[in-house]
Amino acid sequence: MDNTLLQSRINFAEMKRAIFQLWVDNGIVSPTLEWEKHTASQLIETGRKAEQMTRELEQAMWDAVTAIEKEGMHGAVLEQHAVEVLEELKNRYQLYILTNNAYAAAEEALNETGIASYFDEIVAREQMTTLKPSPSGIHYIRSRKPDWPVSAWTMIGDSWIDGKAACDGQVAFIAYQGNEQDMERNGVVPRAYIRDLKELLTVLEMCEQG
Structure with missing residues (x-):
C-alpha cells in the first residue's frame, strides 16, 4: 500500500529506532545491534519471539508503531494514475490490500484518498500471524477464496519484503518502482518491474495471454 498506491510520510527510520530502543530497554536485544540494517517488521518479529516478551510490552510496541503510522499516513496522496488504474482493475479482478500497517491507519488513509x-x-x-516478509498475509487472503488456483493471484508491491512474501506464498509478484539490488539480494525474482502504474495493465494482459 505505502509507496505503491499511496505516497505516505511514515518515518520508518523513527519507527525502527523506537522499536529498537524499547527492546534494548527491556533486555530483548543488545545495544550494539545494527538496527538500521533491519526492516521495522524484522525488528518487531525479533521482539515478539523473545522469551522476555510480555503482553504489556508488545502492546507498548504496537502503540508506538501505530502512532508513527497514523502521523505518516495522515494527508497521504495517491501515486500517479492510481485511480484510473484501479478503475480498470476493479472491472476485471477482485482486489485486496495487504499491509503491515494497523487496520485503522490503513482504512483511514484509503478513505481519505477516496479509494477504499x-x-x-x-x-x-x-489478520496476520507474522508480518511481511512472512507469507502469513498471503495465506490469509488465499484462504478467502480456497477454490481459486495459485495462478489466479498476483501481488504488486514496491519493496523486497512484499516480493519475499509473494514468493514464499507461491504467488506471482510485480515490482512497482522496486530496487532491483534489494530484490536480488533477498532472492526475489519479480515477474516484471514497472515504473508507472499504467504499465501494470499491460503486464497483466500479457500474463493472461501466457
Missing part, C-alpha cells in the same frame, strides 16, 4: 471502495478487503497486521 475499490477493494474487497483490507488485510492488515491484525
Whole structure:
C-alpha cells in the first residue's frame, strides 16, 4: 500500500529506532545491534519471539508503531494514475490490500484518498500471524477464496519484503518502482518491474495471454 498506491510520510527510520530502543530497554536485544540494517517488521518479529516478551510490552510496541503510522499516513496522496488504474482493475479482478500497517491507519488513509471502495478487503497486521516478509498475509487472503488456483493471484508491491512474501506464498509478484539490488539480494525474482502504474495493465494482459 505505502509507496505503491499511496505516497505516505511514515518515518520508518523513527519507527525502527523506537522499536529498537524499547527492546534494548527491556533486555530483548543488545545495544550494539545494527538496527538500521533491519526492516521495522524484522525488528518487531525479533521482539515478539523473545522469551522476555510480555503482553504489556508488545502492546507498548504496537502503540508506538501505530502512532508513527497514523502521523505518516495522515494527508497521504495517491501515486500517479492510481485511480484510473484501479478503475480498470476493479472491472476485471477482485482486489485486496495487504499491509503491515494497523487496520485503522490503513482504512483511514484509503478513505481519505477516496479509494477504499475499490477493494474487497483490507488485510492488515491484525489478520496476520507474522508480518511481511512472512507469507502469513498471503495465506490469509488465499484462504478467502480456497477454490481459486495459485495462478489466479498476483501481488504488486514496491519493496523486497512484499516480493519475499509473494514468493514464499507461491504467488506471482510485480515490482512497482522496486530496487532491483534489494530484490536480488533477498532472492526475489519479480515477474516484471514497472515504473508507472499504467504499465501494470499491460503486464497483466500479457500474463493472461501466457
